[in-house]
Amino acid sequence: MTTLDPTVEGALPETEAAGRGNHPPGTFRVCATTGLTVDLAAEKFIKINAVFAVVFLLLGGIAALLLALTRWSAVHLLNAEWYYRMTTFHGLNMLILWILFMEIGILYFAATALLKSRLASVKAGWAGFACMAVGAIMLDAVILAGKADVMMTSYVPLRAHPTFYLAIILVAVGTLIGVINFLATVYIAKRDKTYSGSVPLVVFGAITAAIIAVSTLLHGAGIMIPTFLWSIDVIDHVDPAAYRLVWWGLGHQSQQVNVAAMVSVWYLLGTLTVGAKVLNQGVSRTAFLLYILFINLASAHHLLVDPGVSAGWKIWNTSYAMYLAVLASMIHGYTVPAAVEVALRKQGHTKGLFGWLGAAPWKNPGFSGFFLSLLIFGFIGGITGVTLGTEQINIIAHNTLRIPGHFHATVVGGTSLAFMALAYYVVPLIFRREFPLRWMCRAQPYVFAAGIVLMSLGMSFAGSYGVSRRSWDVEASGALHPVSYDPSVHVWLGVLGIGGSLAFVGLLMFVVPTVLAVFFGKRVEAKMPAW
Amino acid sequence: MSIESPAKNWLHAPTGTERAWIGLALLWCIVLTLAMPYWHFKGKQNSTGEAYTVEPTRFADRVQQFVDSNKVGEVNGTPIAEPPPGGDAYLQAQMWRFYPVLQFKKGQTYRLHISSLDIQHGFAVLPINMNFQVLPGYDHVLTITPTMAGEFPILCNEFCGIGHHQMTGRIIVTE
Numbered sequence A: 001m002t003t004l005d006p007t008v009e010g011a012l013p014e015t016e017a018a019g020r021g022n023h024p025p026g027t028f029r030v031c032a033t034t035g036l037t038v039d040l041a042a043e044k045f046i047k048i049n050a051v052f053a054v055v056f057l058l059l060g061g062i063a064a065l066l067l068a069l070t071r072w073s074a075v076h077l078l079n080a081e082w083y084y085r086m087t088t089f090h091g092l093n094m095l096i097l098w099i100l101f102m103e104i105g106i107l108y109f110a111a112t113a114l115l116k117s118r119l120a121s122v123k124a125g126w127a128g129f130a131c132m133a134v135g136a137i138m139l140d141a142v143i144l145a146g147k148a149d150v151m152m153t154s155y156v157p158l159r160a161h162p163t164f165y166l167a168i169i170l171v172a173v174g175t176l177i178g179v180i181n182f183l184a185t186v187y188i189a190k191r192d193k194t195y196s197g198s199v200p201l202v203v204f205g206a207i208t209a210a211i212i213a214v215s216t217l218l219h220g221a222g223i224m225i226p227t228f229l230w231s232i233d234v235i236d237h238v239d240p241a242a243y244r245l246v247w248w249g250l251g252h253q254s255q256q257v258n259v260a261a262m263v264s265v266w267y268l269l270g271t272l273t274v275g276a277k278v279l280n281q282g283v284s285r286t287a288f289l290l291y292i293l294f295i296n297l298a299s300a301h302h303l304l305v306d307p308g309v310s311a312g313w314k315i316w317n318t319s320y321a322m323y324l325a326v327l328a329s330m331i332h333g334y335t336v337p338a339a340v341e342v343a344l345r346k347q348g349h350t351k352g353l354f355g356w357l358g359a360a361p362w363k364n365p366g367f368s369g370f371f372l373s374l375l376i377f378g379f380i381g382g383i384t385g386v387t388l389g390t391e392q393i394n395i396i397a398h399n400t401l402r403i404p405g406h407f408h409a410t411v412v413g414g415t416s417l418a419f420m421a422l423a424y425y426v427v428p429l430i431f432r433r434e435f436p437l438r439w440m441c442r443a444q445p446y447v448f449a450a451g452i453v454l455m456s457l458g459m460s461f462a463g464s465y466g467v468s469r470r471s472w473d474v475e476a477s478g479a480l481h482p483v484s485y486d487p488s489v490h491v492w493l494g495v496l497g498i499g500g501s502l503a504f505v506g507l508l509m510f511v512v513p514t515v516l517a518v519f520f521g522k523r524v525e526a527k528m529p530a531w
Numbered sequence B: 001m002s003i004e005s006p007a008k009n010w011l012h013a014p015t016g017t018e019r020a021w022i023g024l025a026l027l028w029c030i031v032l033t034l035a036m037p038y039w040h041f042k043g044k045q046n047s048t049g050e051a052y053t054v055e056p057t058r059f060a061d062r063v064q065q066f067v068d069s070n071k072v073g074e075v076n077g078t079p080i081a082e083p084p085p086g087g088d089a090y091l092q093a094q095m096w097r098f099y100p101v102l103q104f105k106k107g108q109t110y111r112l113h114i115s116s117l118d119i120q121h122g123f124a125v126l127p128i129n130m131n132f133q134v135l136p137g138y139d140h141v142l143t144i145t146p147t148m149a150g151e152f153p154i155l156c157n158e159f160c161g162i163g164h165h166q167m168t169g170r171i172i173v174t175e
Helices: A040-069 A080-112 A122-144 A161-193 A201-231 A241-276 A283-305 A311-319 A320-345 A366-387 A393-397 A402-431 A438-464 A488-521 B015-042 B056-070
Strands: A028-030 A037-039 B049-053 B071-075 B078-081 B089-096 B097-099 B101-105 B110-116 B123-126 B130-134 B138-144 B150-155 B170-175
Touching: A037 A040, A037 A080, A040 A080, A040 A122, A040 A402, A040 A488, A080 A122, A080 A161, A080 A201, A080 A241, A080 A402, A122 A161, A161 A201, A201 A241, A201 A283, A241 A283, A241 A320, A241 A366, A241 A402, A283 A311, A283 A320, A311 A320, A311 A393, A311 A402, A320 A366, A320 B015, A320 B150, A366 A438, A393 A438, A393 B015, A402 A438, A402 A488, A402 B097, A438 A488, A488 B056, B056 B078, B056 B089, B056 B110, B071 B101, B078 B097, B078 B170, B089 B101, B089 B123, B110 B130, B130 B138, B138 B150
Parallel strands: B078 B101, B089 B110, B097 B170, B101 B170
Antiparallel strands: A028 A037, B049 B138, B071 B078, B089 B097, B110 B138, B123 B130, B123 B150, B150 B170
């Protein structure tokens, strides 16, 4: 565990009543477990963002279960109308709401606790949160009211109620305010010299995420504002090809925000769980830099089978740029487990090539969640992603179930699982509540990971036979010209259904102990109980 | 530690296995970067990205002209149209059908024009599993040479409203 270096604080007084660094008196506490200074205003925002995130995770998770039980052709639960409605609802709640609320919490934590700074603006914090919360509630309401069955991508000229676009704009504006508040906090920390030298690696990763987020949100504004104006008949046309080009500057880059945030969480959890030390700061930071430089160009792989952009444009943008962003992930995929290995070997676990891995704290859900996230993201998400982003393979995979098979491994098995693992430390350290049902917490990452892996494989294999990603009825019954697949697709759709249901159980095993801990958990008075 | 400021002068080149790993990964990235353009010219399944803007109503007129002058039969109430070898074929996507049914000869090359009359659709050919995006206002031209005879279902794979899963069509390839 880290200890405070008194020289950093210089001559400033050290007690909570007297203030510290740029914290006015009475606005911070010192964490008994980590020794970090926790800004009380930032702590409040971390809490409310985390609570909202978990609420949307649960809503999106219920939708996920219904969808899995509908795609499982032997069950086929929902009717067509509600299947498409729930697909829209699930995508936005999971990919936008759960993840964005969580990320704002992570940014506020990184800038205040790790840089020992106060939050730049409490007012901006509230303004951003209010925009996001109001937008999120509007968004869910308009979808459930049946006025926006347009999928998360809402490709024009398919049209939703104007409230839908307005709600997304509000969420984006709120997030942008949060991101700017984070960057302002990094600035005042530097100005007030609350830390010395370079920012810690986790903060560097968070800054990476924030920079990509600004670019992402500007793309979002660039396309959602004209689309909103079109939906209220102020402008009469939004070009569908231009929409796809700019929308994916939002849709794909937002996933890179997730990757940068997730990798930062890996480094953070490596430190918190086993005391991992970064091998080479320069290497890890350069890898983050590659994300910023190259990832937006790689958004082009969403347009590989589109009319309107040339083959040369597609190949140029998806080849060198995407692979340099992939290189970044390949580097983190080495440096993160290597840091864990070095730490465990130093603790005496030196037997054989993999003795350190066996000796790792697998009963600590903070560790198992983080390490499973690393494995699923790298091996399933990464390999499928690089494959699908190739021009020729994209022709056989575009809009089939192979696509969600890929991104459930990256965003759910990777990002969501890493964020869940983080929660096993956020609740005792920030909410200062003990987890009940600790056996359930210990098992949760395994159950959730197994479910997601099964579901992802079921999707990928069904998709490789051409099963469409957003189709209510794989048999196309009642269609003018019948469609039939290899019968084995039903086996894979069954695997999808079983995996999805198992993952939902894993999700409940996360939500139930977390909610119980936050609202009824035993107060953590001094150090958090070790996992 | 990843949560503390690093010691001064932290920027130095990677060493040992870390260096080897980065080198290998970079090499592999270079191979992949070159593989995609190489396969674009060497491989047989690529789109050149040929496309034109077109008014949906004018595209519908062209499709109807194409059907009127090339109709060879009817299946399930949909006309079957067979373009001359080397000629242009037109396929119209709309909520929720593909029109007309196309008939090609194996081994002949055609220019297939696809566009949408209303919203975005997807063009998926089964079971060979080829997928393209269909946008209203854009005439997407695919140069195709069927290599197998048989009947190939077409499916919409972009969400296009409540009837999306019933939006199908057909391509027939004769010997």
